[in-house]
Amino acid sequence: MTHVVLGAGQTGRPLAAALAAAGLGVRVVSRTRPAGLPAGAEHRGADLTDVDATIAACAGASVVYHTAGAPVPQWDRAFPAVMASVLAGAAAASARLVYLDNLYAFGPPEGAITEASPPNPVEAKGRLRLHLAELVLGAAGRGDLPGATVAHAADFFGPGVRNSVPGALVLRAVEAGKVPRWPVALDEAHSLAYTPDVAAALAAIGASAGWSGARRRIIAAQAPTGREFLAAAGGRPGAVLSLAALRVAGIFSRGARDLAGLAWQYDRPYVADGTLLRQETGLVPTPLAVALA
Structure with missing residues (x-):
């Protein structure tokens, strides 16, 4: 077989x-x-x-x-x-x-x-x-x-995952010594x-x-809040990417525009x-x- x-x-x-x-x-x-x-x-x-x-x-x-x-x-x-x-x-x-x-x-x-x-x-x-x-x-x-x-x-998220939200905004930022970010709301549960x-x-x-x-x-899947994932990944406070900021960035970036269109995955529990x-x-x-x- x-x-x-x-x-x-x-x-x-x-x-x-x-x-x-x-x-x-x-x-x-x-x-x-x-x-x-x-x-x-x-x-x-x-x-x-x-x-x-x-x-x-x-x-x-x-x-x-x-x-x-x-x-x-x-x-x-x-x-x-x-x-x-x-x-x-x-x-x-x-x-x-x-x-x-x-x-x-x-x-x-x-x-x-x-x-x-x-x-x-x-x-x-x-x-x-x-x-x-x-x-x-x-x-x-x-x-x-x-x-x-x-x-x-x-x-x-996981080995070799670079372009998901957890990979791109959090883990790659931590790897580069930058402040990790999370979309829209830090305190809503979000399955990963x-x-x-x-x-x-x-x-x-x-x-x-x-x-x-x-x-x-x-x-x-695990369902940490954005704040919990940022802390677990980087051991440091992170920053929130507000919906307004994503919409402005979306004028220049398709990735930001797409993420703004998925804000409903981050502004409430998504489990x-x-x-x-x-x-x-x-x-x-x-x-x-x-x-x-």
């Missing part, structure tokens, strides 16, 4: 390692061979926007994991093309599909985000994410796939997903033989409740201090 990991980025690499450590056959698919593949893992070079190449790369798979990403400015063009290839590849192999998604499609939450939370996207990125997830769940619902799980994870935990959760989902059909799962998956797998989030160390 072969577990095929599509994408060799910040979650694809640790996922391949977790699968290999469990004694499973692993094939990693990316444009170029990544450094540090686990012993015994196969690499297959492919452009995931190429349907035929993706079908060939997924041949013989029992489970396909879609972890491939793209720079935010390319989402509209890249993600639909990649998803079409992924669905074709998994269907041709009669493989279950595990798709790693974020939380954008849920929109501004009222309480903790769970599998029962209704989608409510309020901006373009969330609407795109909802569309992609519905394609996955629809394929399984129609029987095109034997099973599909859309696994939702909170903002990433440590990428080795995300990889472990995806591996546990894929390795479990007891599921089929279409479903969502929330990956458990991913992974209780269901934790009960199914026994996995718990790595303590924040341990993860940061």
Whole structure:
């Protein structure tokens, strides 16, 4: 049985390692061979926007994991093309599909985000994410796939993660000896997903033989306040990036403009409740201090 990991980025690499450590056959698919593949893992070079190449790369798979990403400015063009290839590849192999998604499609939450939370996207990125997830769940619902799980994870931090809010505004600043910053509000809880935990959760989902059909799962994560994360990461007080400052900066920076458009993720509690998956797998989030160390 072969577990095929599509994408060799910040979650694809640790996922391949977790699968290999469990004694499973692993094939990693990316444009170029990544450094540090686990012993015994196969690499297959492919452009995931190429349907035929993706079908060939997924041949013989029992489970396909879609972890491939793209720079935010390319989402509209890249993600639909990649998803079409992924669905074709998994269907041709009669493989279950595990798709790693974020939380954008849920929109501004009222309480903790769970599998029962209704989608409510309020901006373009969330609407795109909802569309992609519905394609996955629809394929399984129609029987095109034997099973599909859309696994939702909170903002990433971890080895090699540079461009998330925790990575870019906090950890890179600490590394450079600068004052770390947090968007909008310092004292609201905000779930943060440590990428080795995300990889472990995806591996546990894929390795479990007891599921089929279409479903969502929330990956458990720590939920510190911005102030708590800044203190744990840097041991020093941080600064808040106000919404007004982000809007002004957005005149010159797409990143600031995008972050201002996601202010609803930071001006209230934004907590991913992974209780269901934790009960199914026994996995718990790595303590924040341990993860940061």
